[in-house]
Amino acid sequence: MTTTIKRRGVLRAGALGLSGLALPYPAWAQTGSPGLRPTSPPLSGEDIRLRIAHGMFDVGGRTGHAIMLNGVLPAPLIRLREGQNVRLHVENALDEDSSIHWHGLILPFHMDGVPGISFPGIKPRSTFTYEFPVKQAGTYWYHSHSGLQEQMGHYGPIVIDPAGAEPAPYDREHVIVLSDWTFRHPHEVIAKLKARGGYFNRNRQTATSGSMSAADRAMWGRMRMDPSDIADVTASTYTYLVNGHGPAENWTGLFTPGERVRLRIINASAMTIFNLRIPDLPMTVVQADGMDVKPVETDELQISVAETYDVIVAPADRAYTLVAESIDRSGLTRATLAPRLGMTAPVPALRERPTLGMKDMGMGGPGSGHAQHGGTAAGGMDGMDHCTAEHAAMGHCAPGASMKMDHSMRDKSLVPPSVKVGVGVDMIAPMPVDRTGDRPLGLEQVPHRVLTYHQLAPLVPFPDKRPPARSIDIHLTGNMEKFMWSFDGKKMNEGAEPIRLALDERVRINLINNSMMNHPIHIHGHFFELVTGQAHGHPIKHTVNVMPGGKASFDLTADAPGDWAFHCHLLYHMHAGMMNVVKIRPLADGGAQ
Amino acid sequence: MSLLAALLLTAVQCTPEHAAMGHCKMTPAAKPKPVARQKPKPVANPRPRPAAAAREKPHPAVTPRQQPSAGPVCTPEHAAMGHCQLPQQPAAPAPSSPAPPLPTPPATDPCTPEHAAMGHCRPAAATPAAPPSSAPPPAARSGPDHAADAIWGADAMAPARRAVHAEHGGFTDNRILLDRLEYRAAKGRDGYAVEGEAWFGGDYDRLWLKFAADGTFGEPLESAELQALYSRAINPWFNLQGGVRHDFGHGPDRTQLALGIQGLAPYWFEIDAAAFLSTKGELTARVEAEYDQRITNQLILQPRVELGLSAQDITELRVGAGLTEVEAGLRLRYEFVPEFAPYLGVEWERSVGRTADHARAAGERTGGWSFVAGVRAWF
Structure with missing residues (x-):
């Protein structure tokens, strides 16, 4: 299990740099977060209350319309323990139907949260109570399954502690929620895609770019296919987020050198597959999709949409940049892992698409x-x-x-x-x-x-x-x-x-x-x-x-x-x-x- | 070691x-186990015993590990070369990629036969190959159609179910494209041209409107037409379109039936070809083709050709049978955003054949060059 003693020291540091309640981020997602603390977990216990409502979200100096849970984006961390029962009371304060799907959780189908398939949905101005036993451990997440609400911020992490010993022990943990944010309304996004499949691709092959031979170009043209069509929605409209922070906001997670730090990485994007790496810091993958795996060390992983990976890193007394680059390399986001707030490491440039x-x-x-x-x-x-x-x-x-x-x-x-x-x-x-x-x-x-x-x-x-x-x-x-x-x-x-x-x-x-x-x-x-x-x-x-x-x-x-x-x-x-x-x-x- | 060597040897001489x-024939030593396992396993009773343990997925008990088989005998590549026939399901499970024995190191099983023979380990159990593709067992069709009805009631679920189906794929939208709105500078008199289209509907069926007009400044509208078409997608790239076209402007009006295809041809050519039958029984046709050559992602050069054809002389309209006119244009546009692009270009048009004769007889020009400047926009 985690050691709470070590954490105490940095707890104060975290509280100092942060104003707390007024910020539109949950504590764990605030920059300078000392990590998750079992002593004051964000939302836990047998009864958990969530409220879905409109909100305003700031990133990169702009403000946009979001759908938030309990007023934060990403939504609050739900921390549970394997073997407990949980009741989640979800109030829908929107003017439209909403829902929450518990992604990866083993539960009765009628608690799965998909309107029209598992239940009727949560009507406007009503509260629905999900109730199920928690049968598993690991890193999961939750999100709306209604319309395109997920694109607007309706997603959050779930961490379930094992009933027994943690097979991959760690000294500190950070949740890393990756996502993609756009100031366009999602209905506009799909309308553009319907009008022109490659609308958001601003990095298409041109007469002069690339090393492709004329024969290959002709072959692609004959098929009416585009070899640069890697992602449907790109950084031309997306700002990629780590825990709700854009690259400029540089979310920073703190650690004490010598610690084994567990990163619970969740790709909560609507459309973005990320290449994730921390230059100079090997990652040991210990869990995938909430299921423990035999530890495997790597330097970079691609995390597809809705996947989760837990990795353990052992950082030295310096800052590291966590780089999440979109699969088409139209953009990236970064965060920092550092012993002290304010430290940064170089941010690598985007690689060739x-x-x-x-x-x-x-x-x-x-x-x-x-x-x-x-x-x-x-x-x-x-x-x-x-x-x-x-x-x-x-x-x-x-x-x-x-x-x-x-x-x-x-x-x-x-x-x-x-x-x-x-x-x-x-x-x-x-x-x-x-x-x-x-x-x-x-x-x-x-x-x-x-x-x-x-x-x-x-x-x-x-x-x-x-x-x-x-x-x-x-x-x-x-x-x-x-x-x-x-x-x-x-x-x-x-x-x-x-x-x-x-x-x-x-x-x-x-x-x-x-x-x-x-x-x-x-x-x-x-x-x-x-x-x-x-x-x-x-x-x-x-x-x-x-x-x-x-x-x-x-x-x-x-x-x-x-x-x-x-x-x-x-x-x-x-x-x-x-x-x-x-x-x-x-x-x-x-x-x- | 010897096994690996044998495998490599086999790789060169005789693939599985x-x-x-x-x-x-493969050497016995190298005979890969998987091939032997390819024999389809007859499933006498597809109904499996209930696996109580399976419900405790998250923390299952430790049991012997599995070993993969190497994949189907008839790889898609072979099948494509006509060497064999793929099983009925072209995607018969391939536990590991159907890997030809190339540089890839074989999946290593720590328990080699030699070790097993020495009693040092137990060979892993095999993952059986290619289970048959068959219909669901009868039990899969038992019970209520919609599970949630049993919990929440059919009345509560019905509208939500309709909505979830309609929402996932049932998209309707519209688009208005102003393809060309341009000033034409030509010898003699300057003029203008406008051409656009709009559609409303879903993936398959759309109402499609097309509009075109041109003229010379200081003179009445030279030609204008409006088409109202029903458009039906007939393959991933092309629409079949039928409806009415009405011509107005200079000269006598015409109302015509229109039937054509519009879409994206191989090599990314945008094609619009249609035949028109007027209420007076005249048959004409028009073919347009254009191509977007990206010089950069925003700077786009668009060559464009348009041909007019007629099945008969139409004296009233000064049209002759055969090819009637040719238009060719080259426009360079800059997409500030994909929806808005100003452009510069040249346009060349010419009446040909007997249509040109008609024009000359009437003392009109048969065509010429013009420089164009305009905008392309859609929303």
């Missing part, structure tokens, strides 16, 4: 060993050469002929008839391969260690050892120009057939990404085993980032009866239709109590 | 995929 490659088009290519294709290599046509010397020798193919192979980018015969390849599907990946072992997009060639899913091993293996009895393929589909997103070519409003599972059934879900975008896919109410094929075990997660043109599989034990949301956690992708319902039957007696 | 296709 990545470019999609053949593997991102679903052109397969050799296994994960060739992950360096694409990325900044801009094109990587050699990734297409499936005619290896061995094959050629056996007369199976002619080397060099690969460019002549007909790689239709929309071959309907590659998907089952249940996939509707219509207006909403502009691409079928010709040869999608499992990419869970690949370095994340844009980090293929950085000269330091980068976390991959294959490196994650559960500290405690998943209890259900049964092999999956059947598999379900789910195609991730979209139309970039029209900004339509769906599963199996059917948007949620088009009556997509729910995913039906029998209670306690064990299934393998194969996610096949037929688009050139990353999609963080999240299932409610369950953890799954991400099938990495690694001998050290499969990580247990609630959200998996499926790389462009790639595949990811997970094994799921359908042990929670009820209806559960299943969706891409990029907010506007979900809003555009990339969502479905997982129905697990039979329900227990009297519903799912 | 090839072996499986009968193209070569």
Whole structure:
């Protein structure tokens, strides 16, 4: 467990530099925070009260309209203990429906907080009480599942302390909530995306930029695809936040040299996948999505939307910059870890923007060993050469002929008839391969260690050892120009057939990404085993980032009866239709109590 | 060590995929376990035993670890080359990436067969390959359609359910584009031109309005047209559009039926092609193509071509059968914001064929150059 004695000393320092109640941040999110203190946790106990209301949010010298909980952004930290019961009384002071979904928590489906699927929603000027037993430990978060409210600030962290010993002990902890803020109304954001899919991309390929050959440019043009289309919404409108602070505000978390500091990193963004690093300070990942993993040391990790990573760092007596760079490198945010308030470390410049490659088009290519294709290599046509010397020798193919192979980018015969390849599907990946072992997009060639899913091993293996009895393929589909997103070519409003599972059934879900975008896919109410094929075990997660043109599989034990949301956690992708319902039957007696 | 060496050797000579296709035989030492496991496991009773332990996910008990299999025999790459057929589900689970034995080090199992033989460890249990893709068991269809109805009541849930479905994908919007609003400086008389469009609707069905007019300063409107079309998306990039067009301005008015396609062609060409049938039975057509070449992210050069065609002579309008006119423009715009871009450019237009003859007979010009300056805006 944490040592409260060490913390006492810095507690005063924290209180000194801060004015407390008047600030629109919870104490842990204030700059100069000494970290979380079990002695005065922000919100804990059996009864917790939250109030959703409009508020004004300041960043970078501007003020914008936000939806805040208890008047702060991010929303208050909820700190619970495994084994307790909790009642959360949520008052909706908005003029529209609202909701809170407890992201990653195992609870009865009707407490999951998705309007229209798990409950009717929280009506304006009413209070809804969530009540459930806390069955797990780890770092989680909560957010609105109504409309686009999450974009406006309706998100906050949850930390659950284990009932037993902490497997990854630490001396101090900081919560790092990453998010993206825009002064535009979210309805305006999606309207722009619908009008022009690449609206927010101000770093497109031009006649003179980049090193791409004319042939490659022609190929991308023929497909009507843009190799610079990495993120739909970019720093052209977003300010990236750490604990509600923009880069200029430089949120600072304090530590005492020699301490083991645990950073509970939550990507609460609407649309932004971040590359996260702390130059000169290796991070030991001890938890992913709230589940303990065998410690693995790394220098940089990519955290997709809705994922969480807990890392432990051992900083020396100096300041460090925590850098969170958006995946398209249109912008970054920074925070500082320092022994004393006011200290800073250099902020690295934005690195060159990545470019999609053949593997991102679903052109397969050799296994994960060739992950360096694409990325900044801009094109990587050699990734297409499936005619290896061995094959050629056996007369199976002619080397060099690969460019002549007909790689239709929309071959309907590659998907089952249940996939509707219509207006909403502009691409079928010709040869999608499992990419869970690949370095994340844009980090293929950085000269330091980068976390991959294959490196994650559960500290405690998943209890259900049964092999999956059947598999379900789910195609991730979209139309970039029209900004339509769906599963199996059917948007949620088009009556997509729910995913039906029998209670306690064990299934393998194969996610096949037929688009050139990353999609963080999240299932409610369950953890799954991400099938990495690694001998050290499969990580247990609630959200998996499926790389462009790639595949990811997970094994799921359908042990929670009820209806559960299943969706891409990029907010506007979900809003555009990339969502479905997982129905697990039979329900227990009297519903799912 | 010997296993690794054997694996590497095999990598060069006989890949598991090839072996499986009968193209070569693998040395027994290197025979990777996974291939043997590829045999689809018949599932006699798909209904699994209830796993009570599974509910205690967060802190499960320690049990033997699993070992992966190496992936399907028929990789997509092979299938694409026609060497084999993919299983019915093209995405049969590939526990590890279907990794051809290339530089990638094989996934290391600390418990090698040699060790196991010496009794030092127990080989990990295998992750079975490719479970079949099958329909959900009957139990999955039992119980109420909507679980939440049982808790909150169908009346409370129905409107929320309608809303959640409509909200996720059911988007309608509108856009108004003023494509060209420009001053045309030409020899003789300066003029103006305006062209724009607006749409209202969702992803598939839209009401699409198009408007164009041009003229010479000091003279009456030369030509103007308004189209009201129903637009239906027919593939990811193109819309089929049908409706009416009304021409007014100089000369006799015409009302016409319009049928065309508009969209984005390969290589990012914006295409708008339509045929028109007037109430007098005259058939004409128009094809427009334009392309945005980004010089920088804000400076954009747009070449544009427009062709007019007619199926017959229309003396009243001084139009001849065949190709009637050609317009070509080159505009350089600067997008201060994507919604607003002033531009400079040149425009060349010319009547051709018998249409040009008509013009000459009437003593009119058959075309020429003009310099243009204008704005492009949308909202």
